[in-house]
Amino acid sequence: MRLQGVGKRYGTGRMVLDNVDLYLAPGEVVAVTGGNGSGKSTLLRLLVGVARPTSGTISGRPREVGYVPEFFPDDDSLSALSYLVHMGRLRGLTTSDAADRASRLLDRLALSGGRRTPLRRLSNGNLQKVAIAQAVLVRPKLFVLDEAWSGLDVDAHSVLSELVEEVAGASGRVVYTDHRQTVGATRVLQVVDGNLVELDTEPVLVTRLVLNPPPDTNLDEPVALPKALSGAMSTAHDGEKVFVQVKRADTDQLLMAVLADGWSVIRVDEPVAVPSGGAS
Numbered sequence: 001m002r003l004q005g006v007g008k009r010y011g012t013g014r015m016v017l018d019n020v021d022l023y024l025a026p027g028e029v030v031a032v033t034g035g036n037g038s039g040k041s042t043l044l045r046l047l048v049g050v051a052r053p054t055s056g057t058i059s060g061r062p063r064e065v066g067y068v069p070e071f072f073p074d075d076d077s078l079s080a081l082s083y084l085v086h087m088g089r090l091r092g093l094t095t096s097d098a099a100d101r102a103s104r105l106l107d108r109l110a111l112s113g114g115r116r117t118p119l120r121r122l123s124n125g126n127l128q129k130v131a132i133a134q135a136v137l138v139r140p141k142l143f144v145l146d147e148a149w150s151g152l153d154v155d156a157h158s159v160l161s162e163l164v165e166e167v168a169g170a171s172g173r174v175v176y177t178d179h180r181q182t183v184g185a186t187r188v189l190q191v192v193d194g195n196l197v198e199l200d201t202e203p204v205l206v207t208r209l210v211l212n213p214p215p216d217t218n219l220d221e222p223v224a225l226p227k228a229l230s231g232a233m234s235t236a237h238d239g240e241k242v243f244v245q246v247k248r249a250d251t252d253q254l255l256m257a258v259l260a261d262g263w264s265v266i267r268v269d270e271p272v273a274v275p276s277g278g279a280s
Contacts, residue, residue, distance in 0.1 A: 001023070001024040001047075001058075001059070001060040001061055001062070001142065001173060002022070002023050002024070002058070002059050002060055003020055003021060003022040003023075003046070003047075003053075003056065003057075003058050004021055004056055004057050004058075004059075005019050005020070005021065005055060005056035005057070006019070006020040006021075006022075006046060006053045006055065006056035006057070006058060007019060007020070007053060007054050007055040007056055007194075008039075008042055008046060008051065008053055008054050009054050015054070015194055016039040016042050016194060017039045017042055017043060017046070017191075017194050017195075018194040018195060019055075019056070019194075019195065020043070020056070020194075020195065020196050021196075022189075022196060024142075024173040024175065025173070026141075026171040026172070026173060027168050027169070027171050027172070027173075027186075028168070028173050028174065028186050028187065029164060029168050029174040029176075029184055029185050029186050029187075030173075030174065030175045030176075030185060030186070030187045030188075030189060031176060031177070031178070031185035031187070031188045031189070032044070032175060032176070032177045032188075032189050032190075032191065033177065033188060033189070033190045033191070033199075034177075034190050034191035034192065038191040038192070039191045039194060040146075040177045040191055041070055041146055041177070043191065043196075044067075044144050044145075044146050044175065044177065046058065047061075047142065047144050047175055048061075048065050048067040048142070048144050049061060049065070050067070050069075061142065062140075062141035062142050062173075063141070064138055064139065064140045064141045064142070065140055065141070065142045065143075065144070066134075066135030066136050066138075066139075066140030066142070066143045066144070066167075067135055067144045067145075068128075068131050068132055068135045068144070068145040068146060068148040069131070069146055070146040070147050072127055072128065072130070072131040073119070076118070076119040076120060077118050077119075077120065078118065078119060079115065079116040079117060079118055079119070080106060080111060080114075080115050080116070080117055080119060080122065080126075080130050081099065081102055081103065081106070081115035081116055082116075083119060083130065083134070084098065084101075084102035084105075084106070084130065084133055084134055084137060085098045085099050085102055087134045087137060088101060088102060088137045088138070091137060091138045092138070093137065093138065098137065101137050102115075102133060102137065103115065105132075105133040105136065105137070106129070106130075106133060108159055109129040109132065109133060109156050109159050109160075110129075110153075110155055110156065110159075111126055111129050111130070112126050113126060124151045125151040125152055125153060125156070128148065128150070128151050128152055128156075129152070129156060131148070132145075132148060132160060132163070136163055136167070139166075139167065139170060139172070140167060140172055141171075141172045141173065142172065142173050142175075143163075143164065143167045143172055143173070143174045143175075143176075144174075144175050144176070145160075145164075145174075145175075145176035145177070145178070146176070146177055147177060147178055148160060148176060148178065149178045150178070154210050154241060154266065154267065157243075161184060164176070164184060165184065184272065204247060204248075205247065205248040205249075205271040205272070206233060206245050206246065206247060206248065206271060206272055207245070207246055207247075207248050207251040207268060207269060207270075207271045207272075208243070208244070208245050208268075208269040208272070209243070209244040209245075209246065209251075209254075209255070209265065209267070209268055209269075210241055210242070210243055210244075210265075210266040210267040210268075211241070211242040211244060211258060211263050211264065211265055211266060212240055212241065212242070212263060212264045212265075212266055213240065213242065213263055214261070214262035214263060215262075217240075227257075229242075229244060229254065229258065232244045232245060232246045232254065233245040233246055233247060241266065248271040251268075251271075255268075
């Protein structure tokens with residue numbers, strides 16, 4: 001799949017993207033970074049065909065596209081299962097095949113509240129699981145995710161990472177943006193002034209930690225991160241869980257420091273090779 005000289009503006013405004021060239025090879029996992037309003041989501045919408053370029057050409061888009069948008073409709077009266085069966089039928093599956101695939105995906109993602117809960121009654125995290133499931137009902141050859149890890153629980157984080165690996169392993173192309181991580185990316189691109197800049201891809205080993213703050217922490221207020229985390233490559237928190245990426249060489253020192261501050265460790269993942277400068 002290739003983008004050549006692609007530009008995009010909305011109405012008579014400035015060019016959000018300008019003269020973008022990009023080639024996506026089968027099996028690639030590409031992370032897109034950049035500040036708010038830089039054009040990351042616009043690039044993803046162009047890739048999946050939701051938006052059309054103002055200039056330039058996009059060629060080689062595969063038929064099987066899976067897209068997890070940043071905002072997923074949450075006012076539908078359809079149940080999670082009914083919605084997924086409907087989407088499966090639109091993509092050529094039989095009703096029984098769509099129901100079977102949908103059920104297995106919802107089980108794998110551990111949807112809370114039940115498959116027959118209306119979408120409008122699901123929490124944001126569970127709605128995100130439905131969004132992910134609809135994108136992979138038919139295994140995509142292009143899998144595009146816009147902040148898809150946001151709001152997911154720890155186990156669903158791992159499942160989504162597995163789905164990304166499965167698509168890439170089957171010669172699909174994966175492009176995603178997420179403020180927490182670029183783990184698993186074979187390339188990291190940054191949107192700067194409407195252009196794509198490729199970041200240094202020399203890999204470093206990164207450990208991902210999931211931590212709990214001390215028991216007396218007021219979770220109704222923003223969690224104050226200890227100074228021990230100041231050297232982490234990235235941090236983010238969701239409720240009482242804090243997600244940390246740290247270079248493998250610094251992992252032991254960081255763990256000792258947070259434990260001394262009264263934090264507890266939920267999980268320590270195996271180190272993963274990521275492009276240097278890629279964690280965000």
